[in-house]
Amino acid sequence: MTTWLADKGRHYGFIIAVHALVVLIWYLFVEIWDVPAYVMPTPQATLAALSIDYNWLANTRVTAIEIFGGYFIAVFVGVGLALAFSWSKILNSTVMPLVVSLNMIPKVAMGPLFIVWMSYGVIPNIIIAFSICFLPILLTTERGLREIEPDLVDLVRALKASRWQIFTKIQLPGSLPYIFSGMKVAVVLAVAGAIVGEFIASQEGLGYLMLQVQVTLDTAAMFMAVLLITLVGVVLYMLVLGLERFLVISDSRVR
Amino acid sequence: MAEVFIKLEEVRKVYHARNEEIVAISDVTLDIEQGEFVSLVGPSGCGKTTLLKILAGLHEHDSGIVEIGGGGSFDPSRDVGMVFQAALLLKWRKIIDNVLLPAEILGLPMAEARDRARDLLAMVGLDGFKNKYPYELSGGMQQRAAIARSLVHDPKLILMDEPFGALDALTRDRMNLELMRIWQESRKTIVFVTHSIQEAIFLGTRVAVLSARPARMADNFQVELDMPRRLEIKTSRKFGEYSQRIYRLLGLE
Numbered sequence: 001m002t003t004w005l006a007d008k009g010r011h012y013g014f015i016i017a018v019h020a021l022v023v024l025i026w027y028l029f030v031e032i033w034d035v036p037a038y039v040m041p042t043p044q045a046t047l048a049a050l051s052i053d054y055n056w057l058a059n060t061r062v063t064a065i066e067i068f069g070g071y072f073i074a075v076f077v078g079v080g081l082a083l084a085f086s087w088s089k090i091l092n093s094t095v096m097p098l099v100v101s102l103n104m105i106p107k108v109a110m111g112p113l114f115i116v117w118m119s120y121g122v123i124p125n126i127i128i129a130f131s132i133c134f135l136p137i138l139l140t141t142e143r144g145l146r147e148i149e150p151d152l153v154d155l156v157r158a159l160k161a162s163r164w165q166i167f168t169k170i171q172l173p174g175s176l177p178y179i180f181s182g183m184k185v186a187v188v189l190a191v192a193g194a195i196v197g198e199f200i201a202s203q204e205g206l207g208y209l210m211l212q213v214q215v216t217l218d219t220a221a222m223f224m225a226v227l228l229i230t231l232v233g234v235v236l237y238m239l240v241l242g243l244e245r246f247l248v249i250s251d252s253r254v255r
Numbered sequence: 256m257a258e259v260f261i262k263l264e265e266v267r268k269v270y271h272a273r274n275e276e277i278v279a280i281s282d283v284t285l286d287i288e289q290g291e292f293v294s295l296v297g298p299s300g301c302g303k304t305t306l307l308k309i310l311a312g313l314h315e316h317d318s319g320i321v322e323i324g325g326g327g328s329f330d331p332s333r334d335v336g337m338v339f340q341a342a343l344l345l346k347w348r349k350i351i352d353n354v355l356l357p358a359e360i361l362g363l364p365m366a367e368a369r370d371r372a373r374d375l376l377a378m379v380g381l382d383g384f385k386n387k388y389p390y391e392l393s394g395g396m397q398q399r400a401a402i403a404r405s406l407v408h409d410p411k412l413i414l415m416d417e418p419f420g421a422l423d424a425l426t427r428d429r430m431n432l433e434l435m436r437i438w439q440e441s442r443k444t445i446v447f448v449t450h451s452i453q454e455a456i457f458l459g460t461r462v463a464v465l466s467a468r469p470a471r472m473a474d475n476f477q478v479e480l481d482m483p484r485r486l487e488i489k490t491s492r493k494f495g496e497y498s499q500r501i502y503r504l505l506g507l508e
Contacts, residue, residue, distance in 0.1 A: 149343055154337075160360075248347075
């Protein structure tokens with residue numbers, strides 16, 4: 001137990017150390033080359049931007065809602081569609097090609113259209129985040145479902161298992177390692193999607209804030225906004241990792 | 256003479272692939288009595304697995320008669336247990352929970368099923384392994400767990416599709432002895448598909464030989480060797496005669 005604690009401590013200590021090192025390099029870079037504050041502020045100046053009333057908390061909350069909302073819809077739609085495709089060959093051969101070509105539409109280009117259709121706000125940004133990040137989840141889930149032994153499905157089908165039983169007892173747990181690899185890729189995309197939505201048009205959120213402070217050349221605030229966006233993404237990623245550890249690695253599947 | 260438990264009469268199954276018809280089995284006629292151990296032997300791709308899937312209720316047959324259960328009731332979902340060449344254990348479940356899978360799907364009372372699963376694991380020699388994960392077990396042990404799983408819902412009929420095909424020769428011999436014991440203890444009717452002529456004779460009270468595709472019944476005879484059988488029996492004269500009889504039918508002589 002104590003060695004386990006020591007291992008964990010070393011692990012997290014290392015993570016904190018490399019991040020602190022990057023901040024230090026950032027600081028030294030600005031100080032030594034005497035970089036003007038409007039090009040690159042120091043870490044202290046960036047932190048000080050928090051004291052200016054930019055509604056940091058509210059804006060971060062909006063961006064987090066867009067990222068998390070789009071992401072969770074993507075997880076459900078991605079896994080659900082993959083399952084539907086595995087059940088129905090017709091659906092797979094008709095809808096899947098459509099999904100692929102629809103996915104090729106640059107979502108950034110759809111942004112202005114979404115705003116025409118739905119006006120601006122949190123909802124269109126959630127939809128942009130969702131539409132950018134759901135495909136990897138769909139593809140990896142599909143792959144995972146295909147990896148399941150047909151004999152195993154026969155074994156439970158012989159017991160007249162319902163589709164729901166087959167899904168919850170065999171297919172879903174069996175494809176979880178694949179689903180998680182798609183989910184990890186999707187995190188970055190969801191963050192990008194939400195910010196792009198805010199850039200195109202919105203009245204709140206960190207992306208919106210960045211455009212506002214850009215006008216006054218408050219680079220420190222822009223840096224802070226980027227840091228907070230990153231933080232939201234990292235929190236989501238950690239949640240996914242934790243869930244993966246709980247559901248997949250704890251039962252010894254990944255070794 | 257015991258009553259007929261499985262009655263197959265001129266069973267035929269055709270697969271449709273593109274523009275061709277592939278006759279998987281044709282004219283299979285076989286009667287199996289309650290408690291018999293029937294080995295189905297034949298060349299690979301001859302439709303043995305198809306026949307097994309028809310018995311499991313997974314495939315429909317195209318013509319002929321398939322009757323299971325004799326006079327008694329028979330529910331193909333509850334009364335069939337299956338074992339495949341791969342153990343097909345769920346990697347994320349402990350051994351005991353793997354064994355319990357059929358009971359869960361059928362919605363059986365779980366407390367009783369748990370007791371039964373424990374007994375079955377003891378019977379297949381996995382007493383100390385119920386809380387292990389499949390990856391911690393050897394191939395032979397995984398297959399024992401699969402056999403326990405096929406018995407947990409107390410089915411009347413066990414269907415085995417080359418269950419020991421992936422094991423090494425020594426493990427396979429050991430598993431043959433184990434299966435013989437399990438069969439004698441549980442008194443189930445077993446239909447056992449195999450490539451191995453030795454295995455078919457050693458285990459079977461009856462051997463049904465299928466010809467190359469489309470599978471027809473080439474022979475079907477009772478194996479009159481004393482029970483319980485021991486490995487030495489494989490070198491006996493009678494065993495040799497049975498082997499020759501099958502080799503001849505399969506054109507390997």
